[in-house]
Amino acid sequence: QLQLQESGPGLVKPSETLSLTCTVFGGSITSRGYYWGWVRQPPGKGLEWIGSIHYSGSTYYTPSLRSRVTVSLDTSKSQYSLKLNSVTAADTAVYYCARDQGNFEIDSWGQGTLVTISS
Amino acid sequence: DVVMTQSPLSLPVTLGQPASISCRSSQSLVHSDGNTYLIWFQQRPGQSPRRLIYKVSNRDSGVPDRFSGSGSGTDFTLKISRVEAEDVGIYYCMQGTHGPGTFGQGTKVEIK
Numbered sequence: 053q054l055q056l057q058e059s060g061p062g063l064v065k066p067s068e069t070l071s072l073t074c075t076v077f078g079g080s081i082t083s084r085g086y087y088w089g090w091v092r093q094p095p096g097k098g099l100e101w102i103g104s105i106h107y108s109g110s111t112y113y114t115p116s117l118r119s120r121v122t123v124s125l126d127t128s129k130s131q132y133s134l135k136l137n138s139v140t141a142a143d144t145a146v147y148y149c150a151r152d153q154g155n156f157e158i159d160s161w162g163q164g165t166l167v168t169i170s171s
Numbered sequence: 172d173v174v175m176t177q178s179p180l181s182l183p184v185t186l187g188q189p190a191s192i193s194c195r196s197s198q199s200l201v202h203s204d205g206n207t208y209l210i211w212f213q214q215r216p217g218q219s220p221r222r223l224i225y226k227v228s229n230r231d232s233g234v235p236d237r238f239s240g241s242g243s244g245t246d247f248t249l250k251i252s253r254v255e256a257e258d259v260g261i262y263y264c265m266q267g268t269h270g271p272g273t274f275g276q277g278t279k280v281e282i283k
Contacts, residue, residue, distance in 0.1 A: 099220070099263060099274040114271040115172075148219055155208045156265070156272025159231070161219040 054079040056149045056162035063168050070136040070167055074149030081130045082107040087152040088132045090123065092145040093164070100145075104152050105132055144169045173197050173266050177275035183283045190251040192278045194264035199244050201268070208267035211240055211249045214277075215260040223262075224249065256282060 060072035074088065081088065089104030103113040105123045113121050122135045136143060149162040174197040184190045200207045209227045212220040222231050224240035227247060237252040251258055259282060264275040 098276050099265075101272045101274075112270060155202065155206070156267030156270070157208055157210060157225055158212075158220075158265070158272075159222055159225070161221070164219050 054151065054160050056151065056160060058147060058149050058162045058165040060165060060167070062166060063170060064139055065171050066140055066169055067138055070134070070139050070143060070147075070169075072134045072147055072149075072165065072167070073131050074133070074162060076130045076132075076151075079151075081125065081132065082127055085153065087112070087154060088123075088125065089150045089152045089156075089158070090134045091148045091150050091158070091161075092143075093148070094142075094145040097145075101156065102134065102136075102147075104156075139169045141169050143167070172271060173200075173269045173273050175264055175266055175273055175275035177262075177264060177278050180276060180278055182278055182280045184251075184254045184280060185283050186256065187253050190254050190258075190280060192249045192262055192264075192280075194242075194247045194249070194275050196245045196247075196266055198269065200247075200266050201244065206268075207243065209240075209242070209247050210265045210267065211238075212263045212265065213258075213260050214263065215257075218260075220263065251280075254280070254282070 055077040057075045064070045087104040087106050090102040103123045105111045125132045146164040148164045150158045151160040176195045178193045211224040214220045228240045239250050261277040263277050
């Protein structure tokens with residue numbers, strides 16, 4: 053059964069870069085039919101799509117974050133990563149990694165990790 | 172971006188009674204490939220979201236048959252035929268037809 057697990061610092065300073073990794077267990081990160089994505093949820097608020105990557109290297113980023121986001125893949129480790137630069141308090145959120153079947157059809161989520169932006 | 176609007180935002184329900192959540196999109200969710208990428212997620216307290224329904228009305232494996240999805244175009248509905256205690260949580264609709272995928276605000280289902 054597929055499992056996704058986020059890892060990374062829980063506290064990042066303003067203006068710095070948020071970096072998270074998602075490790076994929078029980079499934080192949082090189083499966084053609086899937087994209088590997090990131091979604092976030094600010095405390096007490098709704099869900100926001102961030103971006104995703106296909107094993108071919110194709111990426112999609114939500115326009116509002118595109119200038120600050122990079123999603124990359126390490127197939128040798130069955131991992132993919134999120135980098136969000138120039139963070140502010142507004143980027144404080146639970147960050148989820150998620151598998152996308154295409155057309156943003158998420159079928160599996162990680163447990164989420166809270167990242168707080170604070171000095 | 173496509174705006175997804177859910178109603179109600181809070182839904183107190185009596186155990187064993189039906190519940191219905193509406194989701195409306197700011198534009199048609201019919202994709203050029205003929206599919207309608209409308210998904211329903213359940214987020215129980217302290218948990219990550221779980222997909223219940225995809226492509227409007229297809230129930231995921233393991234999802235009880237008391238959950239059903241319907242709708243077309245811009246209007247969609249999630250129904251719970253008989254609410255059970257384990258159904259407490261926040262329900263989100265999401266569209267994937269027009270990038271980026273966007274979510275509704277969420278509907279909080281609680282037991283009266």
